[in-house]
Amino acid sequence: MNKNKNKNRQNTYFSLLTKITVTLFLCCAFLIGKLGFQLLGTLPDSGQSDLGNVFSQTSQAKNSQPEASASISPETDWELILVNRSNPIPKGYDVKLTQLRNNQSVDSRIYPSLQKMFDDMRAAGLTPVISSSYRTAEKQQSLLDEKIADYQKEGHSDKEAEKLAKAWVAVPGTSEHQLGMAVDITSTDRNSQNPSIIWEWLMKNSYKYGFILRYPEDKEEITNTIYEPWHYRYVGKTAAKEIYERQICLEEYLQ
Ligand SMILES: [Zn+2]
Incomplete structure (x- = not known):
């Protein structure tokens, strides 16, 4: 009896899990589709401006x-x-x-x-x-890291390299x-x-x-x-x- 009850419970859980998975999948598919259309709708105006040929995006x-x-x-x-x-x-x-x-x-x-x-x-x-x-802050950090590495390669200590790099590259957020x-x-x-x-x-x-x-x-x-x-x-x-x-x-x- 107990075994059957457990099995039923397991089946219920399984079917619930399946439903949740399917719902999530459909939501994701919908969102991805929507985003795709948005991007398609905002492709660059070809050769319109000298600056950078602006994406209207x-x-x-x-x-x-x-x-x-x-x-x-x-x-x-x-x-x-x-x-x-x-x-x-x-x-x-x-x-x-x-x-x-x-x-x-x-x-x-x-x-x-x-x-x-x-x-x-x-x-x-x-x-x-x-x-x-x-x-982005991440890009700024990677620029700073690159500059620090450059100074380290030139033989500066870690602390010196960081100080010199910060004179050139701003700390993320600043x-x-x-x-x-x-x-x-x-x-x-x-x-x-x-x-x-x-x-x-x-x-x-x-x-x-x-x-x-x-x-x-x-x-x-x-x-x-x-x-x-x-x-x-x-x-x-x-x-x-x-x-x-x-x-x-x-x-x-x-x-
Ligand atoms: Zn600048």
């Missing part, structure tokens, strides 16, 4: 920390968010990305200005390219690249065009599009970052103009 990226920050208002202050060694990215910071063709992506809100700036650079005979833009509002700009072909010509143009003109040279040569002590002629940050046209005219850095502007 956007995606949400979120920092892994769970809570949202109350200190910044994403509606009004989003362009002026300060991220540096002492101001990490707020918890739960959300980025809506616009993807560019060369595997780069930026905060969708800065895309139109960035495109306009690239259009005008090209019209001026320049050959700019974005070598780095939005990065890089503006994780905002999607910073871009590193260089020349498509360093042989045919020296990137310094591009950087010169950017230094004079980027503010008109809302971008600033984020780490100027004479502000290293304030920014705590080595001069980076390639790194441009979007802050909006009003702030960019004032920062350009007063020759200050973002930290000074926000004081």
